[in-house]
Each structure stands twice: as C-alpha cells, then as structure tokens.
Amino acid sequence: MKTTSQSIVPIGKRGRSYQRIVVLTGAGISASAGLPTFRGPGGLWTKNPELANALVAGAHPDLMWKALGGLRAAIPTTKPTPAHLAIARFSPASAVTVITQNVDGLHEKAGSSGVIALHGRLARTRCSSCDAPSFDDEAPHATAPPCPKCGAPLRPDIVMFEESLGAAEEMGSKRALRDCDLFIAIGTSGTVWPASSFVRSASFEGAHTILVNLTATEGDSAFAEVHHGPADEIVPQLFGG
Ligand code: OAD
Ligand code: ZN
Numbered sequence: 001m002k003t004t005s006q007s008i009v010p011i012g013k014r015g016r017s018y019q020r021i022v023v024l025t026g027a028g029i030s031a032s033a034g035l036p037t038f039r040g041p042g043g044l045w046t047k048n049p050e051l052a053n054a055l056v057a058g059a060h061p062d063l064m065w066k067a068l069g070g071l072r073a074a075i076p077t078t079k080p081t082p083a084h085l086a087i088a089r090f091s092p093a094s095a096v097t098v099i100t101q102n103v104d105g106l107h108e109k110a111g112s113s114g115v116i117a118l119h120g121r122l123a124r125t126r127c128s129s130c131d132a133p134s135f136d137d138e139a140p141h142a143t144a145p146p147c148p149k150c151g152a153p154l155r156p157d158i159v160m161f162e163e164s165l166g167a168a169e170e171m172g173s174k175r176a177l178r179d180c181d182l183f184i185a186i187g188t189s190g191t192v193w194p195a196s197s198f199v200r201s202a203s204f205e206g207a208h209t210i211l212v213n214l215t216a217t218e219g220d221s222a223f224a225e226v227h228h229g230p231a232d233e234i235v236p237q238l239f240g241g
Helices: 027-033 049-054 061-077 082-089 106-110 167-179 195-204 218-222 231-239
Strands: 021-025 096-100 120-127 154-158 182-186 208-213 225-228
Touching: 021 195, 027 082, 027 106, 027 231, 049 061, 061 120, 061 154, 082 106, 082 231, 096 167, 167 195, 182 195, 182 231, 195 208, 195 218, 208 218, 208 231
Parallel strands: 021 096, 021 182, 182 208, 208 225
Antiparallel strands: 120 154
C-alpha cells in the first residue's frame, strides 16, 4: 500500500514496535542545509557533467581537490537540518543505524552515533598511495599536499566512482540490513549501487520499507510506503511522536 504525506504515522506509534531500524540517507536530506544534490535541478553533476566523469578511480588528487573544494569549504559552517536532528533524537537511539551516502558529516553533527559513512567523509584526508591513517582536515586545498609518510599526493577520504567501499562500511551495512525490521530511505535518487540495492535486501529480510523523497523517483515501486515532500517536513513526523 502506498501512502501520502497526509497519512504519516510516527514509527514509534505503529502496531508493530520496530527494534532494528536502518536509515539510508542521500543528498536530499542535506539540501535545506544549503548543500547541493548531485542529480536533478541544481545538482553538482547536472551543472558540471564533466565533474562526474572526472571523479573516477585513479583521478589525479589535484582534480579531486578542485572539484570538491567548494563543498569542503562549506562543511565547517553547515548545520544539520531538522531531518538530521529528528533521526538523532529518536528514542531509543540504539534501535537506529544510520547509513549515509553523504560525505558531509551532518548526521554526526546532529548527534547520531555509529553512523556508517558509505562514501567516506569529505572533512577527512588520506594518502592516495600508502596506508597512513586518514585524518581530520577541513582545509580546501587548491592542489594536493604531499603525504607526510611517503610523499604521494593526499586526497579527500571519499569513495569515487568505480572505487570499492571501505571494508568496515560494507560489512557494517550488510550486517545492519540483515537484521533490520524497518528500512527508511531519505533523499536519495536510488541510482548509485550498492545503496540502491539496500531496499531489496531489507525487503528480503522481511523489513517494512519507507521512502521519503521530494519527488517521485524510479525507485518508488521498490518501497512499501512512499512519502513525497521535503525531508524537513516528513522526517520529523515519522521520527517524532
Ligand atoms: P542525488 O542527487 O542522486 O539524489 C538526491 C535526491 O534527493 C533526489 O531524488 C531528490 O528528489 C531528493 N531531494 C532533493 N531535495 C530534497 C528534500 N528537501 N527532501 C527530500 N528529498 C529531496 O543524490 P544521492 O542519491 O545521494 O556519490 O546520490 C548518490 C551518490 O551519487 C552520492 O553519494 C554521490 C553521487 O555520485 C559519491 O560522491 C561517491
Ligand atoms: Zn602516503
């Protein structure tokens, strides 16, 4: 049964009590914080298709810094949205695992813990060559600084197209999906694998599935319950009381 925004029942007030909730978020949850989405009107890839083509595995770090500099520069002053805050304030917090495709760190800023950052974190830097640990770094470098350990160019600690996910993130999300009884996707176009496949994994495990997105997407049909509208309106209703 598909439902609309007019009939949002808070997840804490449903006939069934959900114990293991997986929340998957995408760029749409951060849009009202002033960060651009990737696709659709005003999207980073829509405005600069060449950026998406350039940001693939093996891209030179100078290009990554150039392409992502504006977004990185915005991160220190960007605040979590009402949607991020509603998820972080849900009680019991232990029932919720947040998996995000976003690299903006806003779930952590809102107070969520144990966030699985599937595509990495833009405010962290790592070596493009050696295994020196990644570190916090909010500076928007114009060109790639050298790795203090091996001298190779440093790069933002994010997952580029055609790169593998981090092992911990991949295992953590598989584990969470295997156990989940409620799966909620928020503000994602559902076009990037593997996150796009999570709804099917969750359904297969018997979880109820909910999608919150500003507009209809091709992914709507994979969900049992769909709410169209701004995340800032719908998510606080779902997660609040
Ligand atoms: P997209 O830009 O593909 O999709 C954003 C979705 O958010 C769209 O479906 C919009 O309709 C929706 N949206 C926009 N504003 C919203 C609002 N206020 N409330 C609710 N929904 C809203 O972003 P993602 O699906 O996150 O990967 O993209 C997935 C990945 O593709 C990103 O993580 C990034 C990109 O390439 C990497 O950088 C590795
Ligand atoms: Zn190095």
